[in-house]
Amino acid sequence: MRNFKLVVAYEGTNYHGFQIQKGTGLPTIQGVLEKALSTLTKEEIKVIGAGRTDAGVHAKGQVVNFYSQTKIPIEKLPLALNSLLPRDIAVLETKVVPPDFHASFNARSKTYSYLFYNDRIRDPFWQRYAYHIPVPLKSIREMERACQIFQGEHNFRGFCASETKAKRFTRTIYACSLEKVEKIIKLQVTGNGFLYNMVRIMGGTILEVGQGKRKAEEIASLLENGDRTLAGMTLPPQGLYLLSVEYD
Amino acid sequence: MRNFKLVVAYEGTNYHGFQIQKGTGLPTIQGVLEKALSTLTKEEIKVIGAGRTDAGVHAKGQVVNFYSQTKIPIEKLPLALNSLLPRDIAVLETKVVPPDFHASFNARSKTYSYLFYNDRIRDPFWQRYAYHIPVPLKSIREMERACQIFQGEHNFRGFCASETKAKRFTRTIYACSLEKVEKIIKLQVTGNGFLYNMVRIMGGTILEVGQGKRKAEEIASLLENGDRTLAGMTLPPQGLYLLSVEYD
Numbered sequence: 163m164r165n166f167k168l169v170v171a172y173e174g175t176n177y178h179g180f181q182i183q184k185g186t187g188l189p190t191i192q193g194v195l196e197k198a199l200s201t202l203t204k205e206e207i208k209v210i211g212a213g214r215t216d217a218g219v220h221a222k223g224q225v226v227n228f229y230s231q232t233k234i235p236i237e238k239l240p241l242a243l244n245s246l247l248p249r250d251i252a253v254l255e256t257k258v259v260p261p262d263f264h265a266s267f268n269a270r271s272k273t274y275s276y277l278f279y280n281d282r283i284r285d286p287f288w289q290r291y292a293y294h295i296p297v298p299l300k301s302i303r304e305m306e307r308a309c310q311i312f313q314g315e316h317n318f319r320g321f322c323a324s325e326t327k328a329k330r331f332t333r334t335i336y337a338c339s340l341e342k343v344e345k346i347i348k349l350q351v352t353g354n355g356f357l358y359n360m361v362r363i364m365g366g367t368i369l370e371v372g373q374g375k376r377k378a379e380e381i382a383s384l385l386e387n388g389d390r391t392l393a394g395m396t397l398p399p400q401g402l403y404l405l406s407v408e409y410d
Numbered sequence: 411m412r413n414f415k416l417v418v419a420y421e422g423t424n425y426h427g428f429q430i431q432k433g434t435g436l437p438t439i440q441g442v443l444e445k446a447l448s449t450l451t452k453e454e455i456k457v458i459g460a461g462r463t464d465a466g467v468h469a470k471g472q473v474v475n476f477y478s479q480t481k482i483p484i485e486k487l488p489l490a491l492n493s494l495l496p497r498d499i500a501v502l503e504t505k506v507v508p509p510d511f512h513a514s515f516n517a518r519s520k521t522y523s524y525l526f527y528n529d530r531i532r533d534p535f536w537q538r539y540a541y542h543i544p545v546p547l548k549s550i551r552e553m554e555r556a557c558q559i560f561q562g563e564h565n566f567r568g569f570c571a572s573e574t575k576a577k578r579f580t581r582t583i584y585a586c587s588l589e590k591v592e593k594i595i596k597l598q599v600t601g602n603g604f605l606y607n608m609v610r611i612m613g614g615t616i617l618e619v620g621q622g623k624r625k626a627e628e629i630a631s632l633l634e635n636g637d638r639t640l641a642g643m644t645l646p647p648q649g650l651y652l653l654s655v656e657y658d
Contacts, residue, residue, distance in 0.1 A: 173534040220535075240531055249537040283488055286421040287468075289497040291535070 163229050165263055166239070168209075169255040170195065170224045175290050175400065176250060180215045180224070191215070191251065195226065198246040203232040212265040212407040213272055213356070218399030220291070223254070223406035227265040265407070271336060271354050273405040276365040276397060278347040285345070292346065293401035299372035302342055307378040308371040309338040309349070311385075312364060319388035321364055322357035323396065331357065331388070340368070347372075350405070359396050367394030411477050413511055414487070416457075417503040418443065418472045423538050423648065424498060428463045428472070439463070439499065443474065446494040451480040460513040460655040461520055461604070466647030468539070471502070471654035475513040513655070519584060519602050521653040524613040524645060526595040533593070540594065541649035547620035550590055555626040556619040557586040557597070559633075560612060567636035569612055570605035571644065579605065579636070588616070595620075598653070607644050615642030 170191070178188040182196070192209055199207035212225040234242060239256040247253070277292035279285060284294045299305070312335050319331040337352040349365050367384065370376045376394075384393050418439075426436040430444070440457055447455035460473040482490060487504040495501070525540035527533060532542045547553070560583050567579040585600040597613050615632065618624045624642070632641050 171534050173537070222535075244532060249532065250534045252532050252534050254531055283502055284492060284497065284500050286419050286498045286500050287470075287539070289421070 163231055163261075165227055165229055165259050165261050166236075167225060167227050167257045167259045167263060167265065168195075168239075168243075168253050170221065170226060171252050171254055172221050172224065173250040173290070174215060174218050174220045177217065179217045179219070180211050180213070180221075191221075191224070192226075194248065194251060198243055199228060199230070201246055202234070202242055203230045205230055205232070210265045212269050213404055215402075215404050216359075216399055219402045219404070220400075221404040224404050225265045225269070225407040225409075227259065227263055268409055269407050270410055271352050271408045272356060273337075273350065273352040273408070274356070274361045275351075275403045275405050276349040276361060277401045277403070278349075278369070279345055280342075280347055281345045288346075290400055293398055295347075295369070297373070299347070299369075300374040301372065302340065302347070304378050305347075305368050305372040306340050308368045308381050309340050311378060311381040312338040312351070316385045317388055318357050318360055318385070320384050320390055320393050321360050321367070322390065323359040323363070324390050326358040328357055333357065333360070338364075352408075362397040362399070362402060363390075363393050363395075365394075365397045365401070369397070370394045411479055411509075413475055413477055413507050413509050414484075415473060415475045415505045415507045415511060415513065416443075416487075416491075416501050418469065418474060419500050419502055420469050420472065421498040421538070422463060422466050422468045425465065427465045427467070428459050428461070428469075439469075439472070440474075442496065442499060446491055447476060447478070449494055450482070450490055451478045453478055453480070458513045460517050461652055463650075463652050464607075464647055467650045467652070468648075469652040472652050473513045473517070473655040473657075475507065475511055516657055517655050518658055519600050519656045520604060521585075521598065521600040521656070522604070522609045523599075523651045523653050524597040524609060525649045525651070526597075526617070527593055528595055529593045536594075538648055541646055543595075543617070545621070547595070547617075548622040549620065550588065550595070552626050553595075553616050553620040554588050556616045556629050557588050559626060559629040560586045560599070564633045565636055566605050566608055566633070568632050568638055568641050569608050569615070570638065571607040571611070572638050574606040576605055581605065581608070586612075600656075610645040610647070610650060611638075611641050611643075613642075613645045613649070617645070618642045 180191045182192045209226040209228045240253045243253045279288040279292035280295045315334040335353040341348045428439045430440045457474040457476045488501045491501045527536040527540035528543045563582045565579045583601040589596045
């Protein structure tokens, strides 16, 4: 029995998120991956994902692991799997890892990005991949300052969907930055863990700073008081990407 | 009655081409545009397109014109129309033009691009926007030479789908070039007119040159003898873009 690690990319538009939703029949990334792996190995494969992405959220570097007795050479796995997967999911890398490797528990950090498309007219080629902001943003500099305030260890209760089952809300953000290239504004966040909708609420709050509706400084008090109703909107899923998962 | 010119972008994946297919109920760009324009103006609007793009083909700068008595200020048209159009179609520019302007007859030239995604593993984010070539291409230089041979006035009967209704096959290619940026190879062609599937067959032939299946020089004789069965494959639609239409 070997433990396999896969790096997977997917366009999340047509999926109800990463995690299997038992009994619903809804298409999920995990469900499609397990089906392809089970077909290939002729075993009943269960995959462990590093992070649960929500419906419509994309991944450029999701990580999963699974156990199998398959004798298929490791270097043949990506092409063999991709021939069984739909075109909006692709296995990018495969590796045999130690038996105790767990894609989620062993993750040291994860990096997400959120893309805004900022132009008066929407672009049909970005509609699935970025959130359209039709009005000019007042200050990218102020948004950058907002990003800086998020860095470090904080209680993120105020930046977590109220329907969460989490009990601890302290997370460390190692990096949070903003980059503007032509009409695309890219928010990138690396942290040791993320609460439900956390990046989308952080992004919604940073956006409101860019729109001049809030001052960057406000974020410190939002982190302080932990009231979800005071932070910004939850951004829609199509701008969000799980970029990578980092391990020691 | 004014004559309006629109520049339109669309992601063609979900459409059965530009042109209305009467009685079929199939979604087309022209059908959706006419419906939005008729709703907005409360008139029965017919649009004239510069070029008919096929099912699955994209446009970054399709041009259409239509006649209307609407009093809506011209600068308000793009946003008003875009609010009525699905998210995979957008009106980028609007202009009032002389009564005799005809989007198709007055077009001096059109520019198309075709995108190849060249990497062993497919990318889910390019699956709708480029044609995946999993094997390394032997020579981009040889493909560039093939492009050069297409330039000028030629009989393109051998580069036209056999089910064409065209009677004249002479067309002038003003520019044909290739550019490689990371994993994307972009073929760009400007000409005074294009036959049915012409760019996709040119691209298929240039690709075979890149794969070492043909010499660039062969293209001269393919143009000479005009036999469709001797030219390359018709590339799939998802890599093709109508980039722009040029007028005097």
